[in-house]
Amino acid sequence: MDDAEGTMDDSYDVVVVGGGAAGLAGALTLVRARRSVLVIDAGSPRNAPATHMHGFLGHDGRSPAELLERGRAEVTGYGGLIRRGTAIAADPLSGGGFLVRCGDGSTVRARRLLVTTGLVDELPAVEGLAERWGRDVLHCPYCHGWEVRDEPVAVLATGPVSVHQAQMWRQWSDRTTLLAHTWELTEEDRELLAALGVAVVEGEVTGLAVGADDRLTGVTLAGGGAVECRALVVAPRFTARSGVLTGLGLPMTALERDGRVIGTCVESDAATGATALSGVWVAGNVTAPMAQVAGAAAQGVQAAVAINADLIEEQGRRAVEAYRAAG
Template sequence: MDNAKDNSFDVVVVGGGAAGLAGALTLARARRSVLVIDSGSPRNAPAARMHGYLGHDGASPAGLLAGGRAEVTGYGGEIRPGTVVAADRLREGGLLVRCGDGSTVRARRLLVATGLVDELPAVPGLRARWGRDVLHCPYCHGWEVRDQPVAVLADGPLAVHQAGLWRHWSARTTLLSHTWPLTAEDREVLAARGVEVVEGEVTGLVVDEDRLAGVTLAGGGERRCRALVVAPRFTARSGVLTGLGLPVTTLERDGHPIGTCVDSDPATGATALPGVWAAGNVTAPTEQVAGAAAYGVRAAVAINADLIEEETRRAVEAYRVGE
């Protein structure tokens, strides 16, 4: 593995979450010089525990990342705090990665694992309880609130779908109509599943001893609940990729936008940009931690194969000249 003393690396990984670290670990073990540039703002930072990751169920997200960083550096990979603001193609090949502090590094290949931002509905108090008792994924949190009063906020086209999902974990699931117009078919589906519809716009949260106790409704009423389910807008942190010319794809449900992502090959993470791969939530918004890590590994394998092809081609050219 090169020591990257000239500030050049085989691969620069943008983002130090599960996808980025898994990719970096795989590349470091493949004897590649790897630099991870991490802004230190993982999507799941508000959550105290993560679930569904075999062998790590209930583990701290921060603990998982700390262990991952130690593993990457243990194989010679390098991790630097910072924010990548742009990347430019070099005439001689590769990319020049520009950071917010003005520093630059060179990369033969780029793996973007910047994740996404969860944009929450405009209800006061949601952000402070996000990942605690304001939730969105039943596979991440359903078990923890099973059989408790769960309220689903109807703020977009996913509301009825979410209510049907959460009803599986708790028969005490209600749907708060809030600002989303429900059709007659929606109401029929909800009634068939035993999901009560509570009319009225939600104006705030009721918190008792640092635990969600309910929501307030326009007109002064309240609805008690122990968990509030929302559908965030998944907005990809795509600045580096769009700056290189890769457009953002709008995600839709029933013709309504629910977020953005960047396109990549689902098997390899390769984007339409030569030498650039993407992994994790920036390209697959619904992946949980385990899935994001798997994306990072697949992308790393593809990147190493691509580098070997390039090195083999150059070796053959040099061999022919020497004959």
């Protein structure tokens, strides 16, 4: 693996796959519990395009990159190790635990796995949209709504969730417009939007308009028209980064909204992050696609506590077996 921070061993109590908020919070909890921990981080956090994060008490307005930098320093400060690289597979070992294989050919052993690989936002195919993701092409009003309050906001309709998005974003701006784009609205949808004062604009969106200050000014339509907006709201498809997990035989679960699949995730126990496979836990967006940074970090802590408890129980069982054998 690249970019070593410390000297790597070949075996750890816990290997954390993914170095975002969930993974680092879990790793921090475990190293403070005096566990040997290795974090394998591919360095591609979901929120990398965003310059600031919000709603995380004590960290509101902080950049995601700064939060992760601080988190890495805290983990390594307690003796945890972090490696830049990609875990591509994990193989169960006959004696218990896992052999984690990385993209550079290296391997490490782990008694337990915490997978926090997150998800990929698959965006609508509109020219110029992906380049502005996390800036003024947005999804979550709790993350970005305050910053565009009272500004003209346009919601790109690509499915039934778009009507719900228009309802939500109207909370932050009464200048919210729904762009029908490729979605056929029902009469009930149109009545609701009209009652709420949300304008509906017909026509497929073909591109984005950007001002000289590199700020979004609107969208262009197939018929040659344009709609002013300072933020464009989209509904991505949430696809779990699940390579390591599917290789272990853990299937992805379809995430549905109003009868339509909007993504995939890994099922886990809501309280602990335990998966159906003994020894494997998950936390963050790989299992909870709607979780914000604070929620993902909290899940990482919960999973770490459960992992440590599991290791303590195993140690107790082995101690009793050795005690009986010696007697």
